[in-house]
Amino acid sequence: MNIQILHFDSIDFVAYDIFFLRAQMLKKSYSETLIEQEYAHFNTMNDAQINLIEQSTMAVPPSGEGSYIHESIRAAIAEFIELGEQGLRENLSAFLQEMVQVAELVATVNNFGARG
Incomplete structure (x- = not known):
């Protein structure tokens, strides 16, 4: 049996949301305290960690097809x-x-x- 699940670490997800997508409007969804914590967290991440988060975030659930890239998410x-x-x-x-x-x-x- 092949079981696939998607797991999101909310801390990583918020860091990606704010700093990698750099979507200014998304910042309105988070408190200043959380943004400061995420900034500190994001600065400790290496490229491999950021790539893993991007792959997890942009992946379509197993029932879907394809995936997204951050440029297409920014456009959306x-x-x-x-x-x-x-x-x-x-x-x-x-x-x-x-x-x-x-x-x-x-x-x-x-x-x-x-x-x-």
Whole structure:
């Protein structure tokens, strides 16, 4: 049996998030104290440790395909920032409307099949 799991060390993940991706908007997600602790932690890491974190962070779960590189993650973050809160809400609303239509269709088909 081949079992694969992804493990994230939150300290390493935050350090990568803030310092390697250098996503300024992500810093708003963390307290100043945590950022200072992460800065100290990041400065103790060698290239091999940073590469391991990047590989773990950018890997797609075993059920998925492919992986990401930090440039593509930065681009995705930039797209989310450009959309803004209102744009993200509109996208979520459109997605949910589509999902409701599919769910209603599936329920209709299942109900019809149960009668037949």
